[in-house]
Amino acid sequence: MVGRIYMFFDWRSRRVGSIDTTEELANRIENGSLLRLVIAYRSHGHSGAYLDPLDIMERKNVLALDPSRYGLTDPHKVYNLSGILHVNESKTDKSSRDEAPFGVIIEHLKKVYSGRIAYEFMHIPDASERRWFYHAVESWERPAMTPEEKKRIFELLSRSEVFDHFMAKKFAQVKRYGLEGAESMMTALDRLFHVSSHAGVRDVVLGMPHRGRLNLLTDLLQYPSAALFHKVKGNSEFPLDVLGSGDVLSHIATTPTLDYGAAHKLKVSLLQNPSHLEAVNPVAMGKARAKQMEMMKTEKECELGDRVMCVQLHGDA
Numbered sequence: 012m013v014g015r016i017y018m019f020f021d022w023r024s025r026r027v028g029s030i031d032t033t034e035e036l037a038n039r040i041e042n043g044s045l046l047r048l049v050i051a052y053r054s055h056g057h058s059g060a061y062l063d064p065l066d067i068m069e070r071k072n073v074l075a076l077d078p079s080r081y082g083l084t085d086p087h088k089v090y091n092l093s094g095i096l097h098v099n100e101s102k103t104d105k106s107s108r109d110e111a112p113f114g115v116i117i118e119h120l121k122k123v124y125s126g127r128i129a130y131e132f133m134h135i136p137d138a139s140e141r142r143w144f145y146h147a148v149e150s151w152e153r154p155a156m157t158p159e160e161k162k163r164i165f166e167l168l169s170r171s172e173v174f175d176h177f178m179a180k181k182f183a184q185v186k187r188y189g190l191e192g193a194e195s196m197m198t199a200l201d202r203l204f205h206v207s208s209h210a211g212v213r214d215v216v217l218g219m220p221h222r223g224r225l226n227l228l229t230d231l232l233q234y235p236s237a238a239l240f241h242k243v244k245g246n247s248e249f250p251l252d253v254l255g256s257g258d259v260l261s262h263i264a265t266t267p268t269l270d271y272g273a274a275h276k277l278k279v280s281l282l283q284n285p286s287h288l289e290a291v292n293p294v295a296m297g298k299a300r301a302k303q304m305e306m307m308k309t310e311k312e313c314e315l316g317d318r319v320m321c322v323q324l325h326g327d328a
Contacts, residue, residue: 031094032094034093034094035093035094036094038091038093038094038095039094039095041091042090042091042095044081044082044083045081045083045090045095045096045113045116046095047081048076048078048081048083048120049095049096049120050133051075051076051081052076052120052123052124052125053124053130053132053133053145054075054133055073055075055076056073056076056120056123056124056125056129056130057124057125057129057130057131058071058073059071059072059073059076059125060124060125060126060127060128060129061125061126061127062127062129076125078113078117083113083117085113086112086113086114086117087112087113087114088112088113089110089111089112089113090110090111090112090113090116091109091110092107092108092109092110092111092116093109096116096119096120096149097145097146097149097150098111098115098116098119098149099150099152102152105150105152107150119149123148123149123151124148130144130148132144132145163201164198167194167197167198167201167230167231168194168195168197168198170230171190171194171197171226171230172194174189174225174226174229174230175187175189175190175191175226178225178243182243185243185260186260186261187225187243187260187261188220188221188222188223188224188225188261189222189223189225189226190222190223190226193222193223194226196223196226196227196324197223197226197227197230197231200227200231200322201231203322204269204271204277204279205271207277207320208269208271208272208273208275208276208277209271209272209273211274211275211317211318212277212317212318212319212320213275213276213277213278213306213318213319214277214278214279214280214299214302214318214319214320215277215278215279215280215319215320215321215322216280216282216295216296216298216299216302216319216320216321216322217279217280217281217282217295217322217323217324218282218284218291218292218294218295218321218322218323218324219281219284219291219323219324219326220284220288220324220325220326221261221284221288221326222326224261224263224284225239225260225261225263227281228263228265228281232265232267232269232279232281233265233267233269234263234265234267239263242257242260242263243260248263258283261284262283262284262285263283264280264281264282264283264284265281266278266279266280266281267279280298282294282295282298288325288326291323292323295321295322295323296321298321299319299320299321300315300319300321302318302319303315303316303317303318303319306318306319
């Protein structure tokens, strides 16, 4: 009974993760300096990442990432990586190397944690989740894209660009919060939906700000363009016989069902968003959890997080 009550307040049975071997623990003790450097990159690497696409801003110098602070200065010294760091054997073989020289190790850490993408996950309380995260990013290699995937990306980017130009030309006085310069949001969400659908996710609850909302509605979430332009012209989204002006343009919501060729189609619920952007966050999490709890009543093998995913985007406000 107590377990059932706690289940409604972020309690769930812990999944069994991998257990450190005696050899891994001994290697961490022997190479403690390297272990501390790796932990520093996992914790603070995002602070020194290249996040300016124009390279105008000077890269931040993070003292915690300086190898000399840990007595690591010889690039040719070979270290045992067991239980410390995952470095792929090659671009096609993702099994971890047993050993690597320090020069290779430091370049790998820079590429993973202080490159063009920043990761911040060491604050997560669950050790198994942290382990999953750093293994995923340390073993990741840039995949080769098929011609179909490249065409899909081009279509999403070009449609978003055309939409913004059209809105700027035809509705110059309307606050549209376009995606100018942030069109990659479209491809990122499309890929996330595709991967999630093939991984067994059936519902996505999406909370997002005003920026890019209209692009997402019309280009990816199948919202009718005629209905959107009807609203842009100052009309209500409600039928004519309903008394009410409706919500503002940047708060429009929709719930399409997307087909990514997986066993089940993916239902995406884009929630109405208030002008106080972060207020949608607990609503999105609550709706996602409610959907998952309902599924658990009928599917015994289903656990929290298996079928429903909450996605939250943050704006530039």
